[in-house]
Amino acid sequence: MNAAPDDQSQRLRQLLAEADSREQQARNRLAEVRSLQQGQSADDEHDPDGVPVSFEWSKAQAMLEQAVAERERLQRAVDAAARGAYGVCAVCGREIDARRLAARPDATLCIECARAQELQR
Ligand SMILES: [Zn+2]
Structure with a gap:
């Protein structure tokens, strides 16, 4: 067995909470980009000086996917710790x-x- 399982699961919970808030941030960012997109007319899309919303969108999407994957990995680790299988x-x-x-x-x-x-x- 690994030493101090209580410390370990406490650390995991802490990391899970952090991953959770990163996921929330990414969702907020996506919502923000979405509202930018909605405010943009078809003409703006071709404006060279305009905000490249589609680029921001894929960045925010990638951030969210990463945050979700991380949160899921940590959730599995927390579950494993609860079963004593960490x-x-x-x-x-x-x-x-x-x-x-x-x-x-x-x-x-x-x-x-x-x-x-x-x-x-
Ligand atoms: Zn192995």
């Missing part, structure tokens, strides 16, 4: 190295399995 590789069931968990608290795979998956991509 820090156990989802593929091979071995303990994930503590240094790896320190660097990537949301890791669900040990370094060997993570590398194997990277190679498959």
Whole structure:
């Protein structure tokens, strides 16, 4: 078992809360860009000096996707911690190295399995 499971799950919850607020920020940004888009007439779209709304939109969209993915990874880690399964590789069931968990608290795979998956991509 990894040491101090309470500290760990507290840290995970903290990270989850942060990811949550980043997701909220990204949603707000998307809503903002959407209202810009709606305020823009078809002519403005071709205005070289105008705000490139479609670019802002894809940036905000990418930010949201990243935030959601991060929040989901952390949610899984928090769930795993609640089951007492935090820090156990989802593929091979071995303990994930503590240094790896320190660097990537949301890791669900040990370094060997993570590398194997990277190679498959
Ligand atoms: Zn593994």
